[in-house]
Amino acid sequence: MHRSRLSRDIISNLPDELLCHILSFLPTKFAVGTSILSKRWRYLWASVPILDFDDELWLNPSTLVELEERITMFQNFVDGVLHHSEVSCIKKFRLGYRDNNLDSVYSWICIALERRVQELDLHLLIDWGVELPPMFFICKTLVVVKLSCALFLDIPTTVWLPSLKALHLKSVEYSDDDSIQNLLSGCPVLEELVIEREERDNQWVVNVSNPSLKILRIFFFTDGFGHPYEQEDQDYKVVVDAPNLEYLSITDYLSKDYFVKDLPSLVKAFIDVEQDSEEFEESPHNGGISYHGPIYELLGRISNVKCLSLTGVTLDSLSGTIGDYKLPTFHNMTRLEFLFIGGFNWDFLPNFLHSSPNLEALIIETGYTNELIPEGWLMPLQVPACLVLHLKEIEIRRIVGEDYELEAVEYLLKNAEVLQQMTIDCHESSMDQEFCGIEIDPENIKAIVDWTVPTNIHEVANKAFEEIKSKMVNSPILRLPNFEKVFEVAYGASHMGIGVVLSQEGHLVAFFSEKLNEAKKKYSTYDLEFYVVVQAIRH
Incomplete structure (x- = not known):
């Protein structure tokens, strides 16, 4: 009996600090629920420094309680927790809320700020935009801020957030074009900025200028409604001035121009942008140049990047360029990724290989489907320097087996003189799989079987060439099961x-x-x- 009681109380005998740390991983509703366990647990939740409120845990449609009553219960719960909490410095305050009671939201945010909150995470799915209290813009303790939906940012004259290191803005509405930059001007140690935009956010120009910024992610998709104040002479633009930026990610299907100042510290970039040449060519402001030019200019501004990822959508936009545009030379780039690319996107591979003299790793992932399938792959007239001197790793994912794919693989194997590893992952549709093994149509693999071994490749490349042919044309040999061993x-x-x-x-x-x-x-x-x-x- 004594042993059973001792083992049952082992958690309760832990120090308060450790128990509160354990409770901090739970939503506040469940942390408060532990108060019924025993007298030892009754008031522990009041010392938990992380408060996580989400009305989704209360709005359970399977209960018999009416919706309005459940909303009232949630509001009373939040009020009660904030009233009885003994924490003077809140580490994290998270609020997920779907009701239109703006006064309650405003009050809760004020209480969190008064208690020197370090991380503020607001996800509001309501009909009207909530304005942040003035004290938010001069809070000295905020380190992480995540604002999502139904928030209206009207930036005051004075902004001072001396501790803020991470800022996430998702589907936020701004008072004017200068809102984001006015906010950033008061963040002297900001390192990470994430902006997820909607068309109706009152921002024609996203201006990101901050000397301490290291990570920048921008997402901008169409919502199907368009800008309520859309004008023919207005275009969406992105301006970036962040000399210490190390990572840049742009997923943007609406902006027409990208003005990026030199980024000498840039290590990694992900570019997924789409621009419609027909729409731009009809504009009176293009000067006779297709607006694919800005994408080339963007690549030129980030040409010192070490790792670059481009999507098939981006390559499609590059392919329609009108004018004298060419790729910059990526002297520092050692890793290049083509993601979700389609048939004609492969034609850009030689250009990028020639423009990346020190490339060491090449990753190609198919998956983006455009309407036309090329008859073959446009082989480079000259062997790119990176194939001869530096390219050590090639990975091709979800290959289907089209002629242009096989021709590119053959060319890479033939000319990559220092290649150490080549990995090919076949797409499911390229093989007819049966339970007893893999059955391959001989007509589909005839071109592979007839491949001749290149005469000018070294031993490692030759071995890889033969192994790839074998893997692609031979069904695997199945072993009889041994029921004494682990499956x-x-x-x-x-x-x-x-x-x-x-x-x-x-x-x-x-x-x-x-x-x-x-x-x-x-x-x-x-x-x-x-x-x-x-x-x-x-x-």
Whole structure:
């Protein structure tokens, strides 16, 4: 009896500081719920420095309580917790709220600021924009701020956030074009900025100027409604002046110009931008030049980057350029990624290889589908210097087996003289998988079988060449199962099909795959993962 009671009380005997730390990982509703465990736990929640309120935990439609009553219960709960909390310095205050009671929201934010909150995370899904209290803009303790939806930023004359290091602005509405820059001007140690925009945010020009900024992410998609004050002579623009920036990510399908000052510290960049040449060519302000030019200019401004990722959408925009534009030379770049690319995007590969003399790693992932399929790949007239001197790693993901893909693979293997590793991941649609193994149509692999071994490649490249041919044309040999040893099951699921592999000690035992019908393609991610597990057990 004594031993049982001792083991049962071992957690309760921990110090208050440790118990409060454990409770800080729970939503505040559940942390307060531990007060019923015993007298020891009754008031512990009041010392937890992290407050996480989310009305979604209260708005459970399965309960018999009316919606308005549940909202009132949530508001009373937040009021009660803030009233009884003994924390004088809140580490994190998170609020997820969907009701239109603006007075309550304003009051809760003020209380958090008065208690020297360090991280403020607001996610408001309400009908009207909430204005932040004036004390927010001069809070000396804020380190992380995340503002999402239904917030209206009217920046005062004085902004001073001396401790703020991370700022996230998602679907926020601004008072004018200068709002973001006026806010940034009062953040002397800001290191990370994330801006997720909507068309109706009152920002024609996003101006990001901050000398301490190291990470910048910009997302800008169309919402289908357009700007309420849209004018023919107005274009969306992005301006960046951050000399210490190390990471830049731009996903932007609406802006027409990118004015980026030199970024001498840039290490990694992700560019996913789309521009419609027909729309721009009809504008009276283009001067006869397609607006793909700004994308080339953007690449020129980040030409000292070490790792560059470009999407198929970006490459499509580059392909329609009118005028004398060419790629800059990426002297520092050692890693290049083409992501979600389609057929004609491969034609840009030689240009980038020539422009990247010190490239060491090349990653190509197919998946972006454009309407036309090229008959072949445009082979470079001269072998790029990086293939001869530096390229050590090549990875091609989700290859289908089109002629232009195979021609590019053959060229890379033939000319990459210092290549150490080449990895090819085949797309599911390129093979007909059966339970007993993989059955490949001989007509589909004839071109691969007929590949001749290049005469001018070194031993490592030659070995890789033959191994790739073997992997692509030969079905795997299945081993009989040994029921005395451990089985390993690996599975994968997409909205095209599912696949399961059974193996022992790295040797294949059995396969199973299934092409999904239209009904199953509509499964959610969770249902799809569950379905493939069920099918794996059945087979």
